[in-house]
Amino acid sequence: MVHTYSMIHDDLPCMDNDDFRRGRPTLHKTYPEGHAVLAGDFLLTHAFEVLSEAPLLTDSQKNQLIQVLAKSSGGHGMIAGQIMDIESEHQVLELETLNLLHRCKTGALLQASALFGAIVADQDASVCESVRAFGADIGLAFQIVDDILDVTQSQQKHGKTISSDMINHKTTYVSVLGVEKSQKAAEHMLESALKHLDSIPFDMTLLVKLANFIIRL
Amino acid sequence: MVHTYSMIHDDLPCMDNDDFRRGRPTLHKTYPEGHAVLAGDFLLTHAFEVLSEAPLLTDSQKNQLIQVLAKSSGGHGMIAGQIMDIESEHQVLELETLNLLHRCKTGALLQASALFGAIVADQDASVCESVRAFGADIGLAFQIVDDILDVTQSQQKHGKTISSDMINHKTTYVSVLGVEKSQKAAEHMLESALKHLDSIPFDMTLLVKLANFIIRL
Numbered sequence: 001m002v003h004t005y006s007m008i009h010d011d012l013p014c015m016d017n018d019d020f021r022r023g024r025p026t027l028h029k030t031y032p033e034g035h036a037v038l039a040g041d042f043l044l045t046h047a048f049e050v051l052s053e054a055p056l057l058t059d060s061q062k063n064q065l066i067q068v069l070a071k072s073s074g075g076h077g078m079i080a081g082q083i084m085d086i087e088s089e090h091q092v093l094e095l096e097t098l099n100l101l102h103r104c105k106t107g108a109l110l111q112a113s114a115l116f117g118a119i120v121a122d123q124d125a126s127v128c129e130s131v132r133a134f135g136a137d138i139g140l141a142f143q144i145v146d147d148i149l150d151v152t153q154s155q156q157k158h159g160k161t162i163s164s165d166m167i168n169h170k171t172t173y174v175s176v177l178g179v180e181k182s183q184k185a186a187e188h189m190l191e192s193a194l195k196h197l198d199s200i201p202f203d204m205t206l207l208v209k210l211a212n213f214i215i216r217l
Numbered sequence: 218m219v220h221t222y223s224m225i226h227d228d229l230p231c232m233d234n235d236d237f238r239r240g241r242p243t244l245h246k247t248y249p250e251g252h253a254v255l256a257g258d259f260l261l262t263h264a265f266e267v268l269s270e271a272p273l274l275t276d277s278q279k280n281q282l283i284q285v286l287a288k289s290s291g292g293h294g295m296i297a298g299q300i301m302d303i304e305s306e307h308q309v310l311e312l313e314t315l316n317l318l319h320r321c322k323t324g325a326l327l328q329a330s331a332l333f334g335a336i337v338a339d340q341d342a343s344v345c346e347s348v349r350a351f352g353a354d355i356g357l358a359f360q361i362v363d364d365i366l367d368v369t370q371s372q373q374k375h376g377k378t379i380s381s382d383m384i385n386h387k388t389t390y391v392s393v394l395g396v397e398k399s400q401k402a403a404e405h406m407l408e409s410a411l412k413h414l415d416s417i418p419f420d421m422t423l424l425v426k427l428a429n430f431i432i433r434l
Contacts, residue, residue: 012251038303052287059275086249
């Protein structure tokens with residue numbers, strides 16, 4: 001829900017002004033723009049309601065999940081990344097700044113998803129930290145792949161207008177590194193993500209598969 | 218924070234398109250519109266973060282507060298009211314529909330504020346229900362007074378462009394009842410609110426004063 005809300009608001013005319021998302025017209029192209037803003041507001045609010053009512057979790061677990069979600073989607077996470085993103089239009093960013101932007105904008109929420117699993121499974125701080133770092137790296141790897149797809153794939157396959165990033169004069173991994181080096185960077189980030197799983201004393205096959213699936217999207 | 222977020226989004230060009238709020242230019246008039254959307258998103262998210270970190274509350278209290286806030290500002294509360302509000306433009310509403318709209322749009326959040334006090338004070342279900350009903354009625358009374366001020370006061374005093382409601386062709390208490398009957402309705406709603414406090418076995422002087430203050434704004 002939080003991811004979808006962020007897409008709906010990100011696609012608005014006052015943000016990226018995207019006409020297509022997931023292969024279909026964006027919400028504000030189908031319904032009045034005010035409805036799109038409110039649909040995003042609703043999804044964000046409802047995410048917290050659902051967590052606060054989760055039937056099988058303790059109050060402590062619910063609070064931890066809510067805190068992780070609020071922090072990762074808030075002013076030091078996704079919204080920080082979104083603000084950096086808007087303010088960086090028409091600017092050429094350094095690679096390090098681009099990494100920071102996407103660690104906030106994309107990585108924070110993937111990091112939260114990974115942490116959710118560790119919290120629900122009552123894992124200790126060390127496992128939580130490993131899983132968090134895994135999610136953060138996967139987020140960055142995904143973003144690099146997304147930037148590559150943005151220039152190499154057709155609208156049908158990718159589901160949104162090609163390269164609103166170029167239209168909005170945004171720095172992307174491809175604009176900084178080119179396609180080939182971006183592919184290497186994505187693979188390197190995937191390796192880094194998988195390394196974080198090494199210290200976890202459980203069978204991590206599913207997370208490894210998931211990571212590989214995301215990067216080969 | 219949730220109230221301010223709702224004002225920022227409500228003032229957007231795709232919603233009420235208001236130029237002034239609290240006597241100053243609205244956020245999207247001072248900063249780019251995307252920043253205003255994100256500032257609202259941030260405030261909503263941060264409200265839940267603050268509750269999840271409240272240092273003196275138990276996990277159970279924090280969860281109750283989060284649940285009350287999410288429900289009252291969500292799809293059966295404030296956002297429902299906001300959707301009804303947008304969809305009612307250029308329509309003349311019945312008094313009952315107008316009441317329902319404002320019980321959601323304004324009343325739900327005031328109801329939540331009142332309930333917060335009862336939850337933090339570990340009160341039983343009956344006190345919680347009385348306080349909730351008090352907040353809901355005060356919310357409606359406030360909205361009626363707000364509609365009256367909208368047509369009787371100047372921009373300086375009220376702090377926003379006069380009657381964006383009229384510009385947006387919205388039904389108000391004044392457009393349905395006229396100023397005089399609206400004043401009676403506000404007083405009646407205030408009485409109804411205060412009556413809910415009668416059954417509470419504590420000194421309610423402060424809440425009574427607060428209720429009277431809101432209505433005489």
